[in-house]
Amino acid sequence: MAENRRLVWIGALLGGLLAGVALPPLGCPPLLWIALLPQWGFGPGPAALWAGTAVLLSHRWLLWLHPLDWVGVPLPLSLPLCVLLWLLLGLLGAGLVALWRALVGRLGPGRWSVALLASALWGLGEVWMAKGPLFWLGLGSVVLPGDRALAGLAQWVGAGGLAALQLLLAWGLWRLLLAWWDGRRGLWRGGLTWLLAVALLHGLGWQLLQRSSLPDPEAPWLSALVLQPDIPTREKFSWTQQRALERRLREAQAEAEAQGADLLVLPEGALALGQGLPAPGAVEVLSGGFRQEEIELRSSVLLFPPQAQEAEGAIDKHRLVPLGEWVPGGALWRWAGLSAVGGVEPGPASRLLQRPQGDVAVAICYEIADGAGLIGASRAGAGWILASANLDPYPLLLQQQFQALSQLRAIEASRWLVSSANTGPSLVVRPDGALGQALPPMHAGMLLVRFQVRSNQTPYGRWGEWPLLLTVGAGLAASRSRVRQS
Known part of the structure; x- marks a missing residue:
């Protein structure tokens, strides 16, 4: 018995390792299906x-947050604090999944109705958590970048x-493995049915893409010049880096005008509080920056019409990075978080930036994880998606995850997505999730991208989470019916 329990824990550990590998940047659903077997079989x-x-x-x-001495955290405390944040996030995920598995165990994991109910509840949980501060990657993101065909189903669900x-x-x-273990007949028929279902799902997703x-043919095309400044966040406010950034902004304005671009796009935090453009230009600018709303500091995407040096429109970041930009009770602790600009307050939930030239759905950094917010903006009239980010000092791993989430957001809404980030990824994503032009990460540069403004709506754009809610209802009804019959 002790040996069996030890094998259960080893299996759970190996499954978790496999799941972590299967998530972006690899994005391999078959690995995840194998990794999820312990979730159905263990407690x-x-x-x-x-x-x-x-x-x-x-x-x-x-862990790449370390060192934090540049935001006032003593160096000896920096690494322990980063490790503590990392461990707390893992503990939170462990607690939530344990609660989910306890519900599954109580209802009986072997019943299809329970599987339907539990799976839909997990999916709704990811959508709900993505609206708050404590969610980045979930099982819904595992399809990219490795399985774009299956990702096509995001247009529906x-x-x-x-x-x-x-x-x-x-x-x-898991049910097939149990049948094989018990030596049941008809195993090959069940296996073929499962493989046929996988093939049909892939075929349907690919057709949608x-x-x-x-x-x-009736939608207009736009061109945007994307600037990737590659300014280290830890050195951003030094005199040298401020002059370098101003020089690159001037060069980008001149280049956008020379190439006949409709827009110049700058990443999150490119402009400091109260800072305007270095010079008026003939091209509209959408730039990450900061603004004051009464006494509150907001991280925003600022809109500069042609010939304007001061912003005449903005959309504020709503989903703040926990501990980076927002700290529970931070005002009481007199600690504004791990941000070089101090405590940032959230703006309105809507991700729709209204422009005379056409509305756009905006995700500022961490908000790329919230697909429901961007699909709401698309439903309200946004013709394309802008992702603005500053992912320094994090490693290439985070950029790759951001890129995979950008692909998923483009597929869900069937919209072109333009990403502008300080160190990358700066690129364009097509409505089918395919990657277009991109700048190399961790290098300064400019990129001219062309994209189309769209007005069509995907089924997910029209229905939202109703399919999942109906699935929960169907699972509950089937479970209660089975209980009454027994």
């Missing part, structure tokens, strides 16, 4: 170990539906 304790391991492995970029689908496919595989890849 809450092993499930917690599984989740904590997966979260710690996929979010290891948090969004990231939450994709998460539920991964769990259901893993449940089917093919439709999105076709240009709309």
Whole structure:
């Protein structure tokens, strides 16, 4: 018995490691289906170990926050604080998944109705958490960049539906393994049915992507010059880096005008509080920066019309980075977080930036994880998506995860997405999730991209999370019916 329990815990640990590897930047659903087998077969304790391991492995970029002495944290405390933040995030993931597995165990994981209910609840949980401060990657993101065909189903069900689908496919595989272990007949028939379902899902997703890849003959095209300054955040406010940034802004304005661009796009935090453009220009500018709203400091994307040096419109960041920009009770502690600019307050939830030339859906850094927010802006009239970020000092791993989430957001809304980031990724993503032109990461540069303004709506754009909610209802109804019959 002790040996069996030891194997259960080892299996949960290995499953968590495999899940962490399967998430972006690899993005490999088959690995995740195998990794999820312990979640259906083991109890809450092993499930917690599984989740904590997966979260710690996929979010290891948090350790690159060290050193924090540039924001006032004593150097001896810097690494322990970063490790503590990393471990707390893993502990939170472990606790939530343990609660989910306890519910599954109580209802009975072997029943299809319970699998349907539990998978849909997990998917809704990811959507709900993405609206708050404590979520970055979930099972819904595992389809990218490695399985764009399956990601095409996001046009119907969004990231939450994709998460539920991964769990259901893993449940089917788990049932097949149990049947094989018990020596039941008809195993080959069940295996073929499972493989056929996987093939049909991929075929459907790929067909949806093919439709999105076709240009709309009636939709207008725009061109944008994307600037990637590559200014180290830890040195941003030094005199040398401020002069370098101002020089690059002037060069970008001149280049945008020379190339006939419709827009110049600058990354998150490119402009300091109260800072305007270095010179008036003939091209509209969308720049990350800061602004004051009464007594509150906001991180924003600022709109500069042609010939203007001061912003005449803005959209504020709503989903703040925990501990980086927002600290619970920070005002009482007199600590504004790990931000060089001090405490930042959230703006309105809407991600729609209204412009005379056409509205745009905006994700500022961490907000790229919230697909529901961007799909809401697309539903309200946004014709394309702008992702503005500053991912320094984090490693390339975080940039790759950001890129995968950008691909998923483009597919969900069937919109072109333009990403402008301080150190990368600066690129364009097509409505089918395919990557277009891109700048090399960790190098300063400029990139001219062309994209189309669209007005069509995907089924997910129209329905939102209703398919998942209806699935929860169907699972509940089937479960209660089975209970009454028994």
